[in-house]
Amino acid sequence: MIEDEEIEKNLRDLDNICDExxxxxESVSQxxxxxxFKICKSCRTSKTIFPL
Numbered sequence: 001m002i003e004d005e006e007i008e009k010n011l012r013d014l015d016n017i018c019d020e021x022x023x024x025x026e027s028v029s030q031x032x033x034x035x036x037f038k039i040c041k042s043c044r045t046s047k048t049i050f051p052l
Contacts (some may be wrong), residue, residue, distance in 0.1 A: 018043055 016028045018040040025040035032038050039047065 020047075 004018050007041040014032070016026060017038070018025060018028050018050050019038045021040065023040065024031055025042075027041040027044075031040070031044055035044075037044075
């Protein structure tokens with residue numbers, strides 16, 4: 001059985017706040033599921049074009 005603290009950690013991961021720009025966006029949770037990174041759509045595009 002999963003412990004309560006692990007459930008709370010997983011819920012904090014789904015808060016839709018981008019790790020790069022710290023703005024809230026719906027695409028953050030979608031990118032977390034698809035790619036494993038908590039970044040929004042615009043940060044994903046900029047990382048794709050300028051991968052520094």
